[in-house]
Amino acid sequence: MVDPARSRLLEQVRAYHHAQVPGPAPFVPGQTPILSSGATLDADDRQALVAAALDLRIASGGITAKFESSVARILKRRKALLTNSGSSANLLALSTLTSTELGDQRLQPGDEVITVAAGFPTTVNPILQNGLVPVFVDIELGTYNTTAERVEEAISPRTRAIMIAHTLGNPFPVAEIAELAARHGCYLIEDNCDAVGSTYNGRLTGTFGRLSTLSFYPAHHLTMGEGGMLLSSDLKLAKLAKTFRDWGRDCWCEPGEDDRCLKRFELQLGTLPAGYDHKYVFSEVGYNLKSSDIQAALGLSQLAKLPDFIEARKRNWRQLRAGLDGLPGLLLPEATPGSDPSWFGFIITVLPDAGFDVSDVVSCLERRNIRTRRLFAGNLTRHPAYIGRPQRIVGSLANSDVATERTFWIGVHPGITTEMVEYVIGTLKEFVASH
Numbered sequence: 001m002v003d004p005a006r007s008r009l010l011e012q013v014r015a016y017h018h019a020q021v022p023g024p025a026p027f028v029p030g031q032t033p034i035l036s037s038g039a040t041l042d043a044d045d046r047q048a049l050v051a052a053a054l055d056l057r058i059a060s061g062g063i064t065a066k067f068e069s070s071v072a073r074i075l076k077r078r079k080a081l082l083t084n085s086g087s088s089a090n091l092l093a094l095s096t097l098t099s100t101e102l103g104d105q106r107l108q109p110g111d112e113v114i115t116v117a118a119g120f121p122t123t124v125n126p127i128l129q130n131g132l133v134p135v136f137v138d139i140e141l142g143t144y145n146t147t148a149e150r151v152e153e154a155i156s157p158r159t160r161a162i163m164i165a166h167t168l169g170n171p172f173p174v175a176e177i178a179e180l181a182a183r184h185g186c187y188l189i190e191d192n193c194d195a196v197g198s199t200y201n202g203r204l205t206g207t208f209g210r211l212s213t214l215s216f217y218p219a220h221h222l223t224m225g226e227g228g229m230l231l232s233s234d235l236k237l238a239k240l241a242k243t244f245r246d247w248g249r250d251c252w253c254e255p256g257e258d259d260r261c262l263k264r265f266e267l268q269l270g271t272l273p274a275g276y277d278h279k280y281v282f283s284e285v286g287y288n289l290k291s292s293d294i295q296a297a298l299g300l301s302q303l304a305k306l307p308d309f310i311e312a313r314k315r316n317w318r319q320l321r322a323g324l325d326g327l328p329g330l331l332l333p334e335a336t337p338g339s340d341p342s343w344f345g346f347i348i349t350v351l352p353d354a355g356f357d358v359s360d361v362v363s364c365l366e367r368r369n370i371r372t373r374r375l376f377a378g379n380l381t382r383h384p385a386y387i388g389r390p391q392r393i394v395g396s397l398a399n400s401d402v403a404t405e406r407t408f409w410i411g412v413h414p415g416i417t418t419e420m421v422e423y424v425i426g427t428l429k430e431f432v433a434s435h
């Protein structure tokens with residue numbers, strides 16, 4: 001039954017939103033910040049958050065379940081598990097693969113996981129956190145992804161998994177790498193945090209790997225503030241992942257739900273007494289990586305806008321690419337052949353003979369309030385956290401070094417308008433002409 005007091009409050013929230021955000025502010029070149037990333041939030045999002053708060057949906061429950069099943073359906077996976085961040089989803093993915101339930105298919109300390117040197121740290125950290133050994137390969141400039149050849153060269157008798165992110169929304173050659181993984185009996189995990197809606201050979205990224213992950217941090221295609229997700233169509237892995245996410249417990253009842261299996265007091269597991277409450281039987285050394293319904297409510301409301309968000313990102317990228325084409329001194333990005341990226345950002349490398357360096361162009365842009373970012377960590381192996389850790393490097397990391405030293409990216413998110421993109425293009429053209 002509709003509660004009139006609740007409906008009235010929600011109408012007031014909508015009115016409050018429109019008073020706060022009366023419409024898009026006029027763009028003032030050089031003054032209005034053109035952010036590299038940022039959430040696009042509307043009155044529906046604000047209402048969804050407040051509605052969940054009014055209903056005191058403070059823990060993970062029905063809204064989370066609806067968000068999970070909706071994302072799974074849209075991204076064409078059978079199961080989705082909400083987590084409190086994309087980093088947690090990555091940790092969950094690799095931890096799941098260490099389960100003894102997987103027998104000799106499980107990852108064990110010292111096993112190798114092939115990954116890419118240039119990218120985000122928490123694509124790699126779960127490898128080390130699980131006592132596994134990262135094997136770093138280089139990327140290509142232009143796509144900023146690795147190649148199947150580089151991955152193949154890195155495969156050794158200890159290789160058990162491949163875990164790679166689709167760089168800034170641009171798919172890595174995922175069909176070829178999935179085929180390699182299958183041929184060598186390895187797991188493929190796709191870090192799809194930056195690439196929701198991208199396709200490779202007409203198929204969505206995140207559907208090639210046994211497991212894939214998403215981030216819902218505000219910089220990403222969809223946001224719930226902090227959040228992430230693990231997706232899989234492998235029901236056994238999905239069940240194990242739920243156990244790892246939810247403290248390591250064996251029981252599959254939702255919190256607050258009792259005896260769905262009708263065996264709550266009938267099992268004998270481990271050396272526990274027969275009939276020990278299944279809600280408190282732990283079959284994995286797990287975590288608590290769950291989120292809450294309040295945040296899932298925002299995710300669900302954002303999900304309705306995903307097609308528009310993806311289209312805006314593609315449009316902004318195309319406009320930048322066409323407007324900057326042929327500009328000397330700058331290496332412009334290229335979509336990986338066979339892909340249709342749902343872009344996260346527009347990445348540029350300053351060529352060695354440009355006559356200016358990356359700090360010159362970045363400071364020009366920043367002075368004009370056009371925000372820039374680096375390709376995350378650049379070459380991770382050069383960071384203090386990774387020096388001296390177990391690792392293997394295959395081939396040269398020369399391009400990862402270029403990404404560290406001469407590469408930056410600018411925004412394409414839906415909050416960026418055609419007018420803003422024109423200003424960015426004009427600024428870069430003017431900068432290059434003055435050198």
Ligand SMILES: Cc1ncc(COP(=O)(O)O)c(C=O)c1O
Nearest residue numbers: 085086087120165193215216217
């Ligand atoms: C490729 C990639 N993986 C993982 C993450 C981590 O996501 P979160 O910030 O939600 O932990 C990020 C964050 O931006 C990312 O870009």
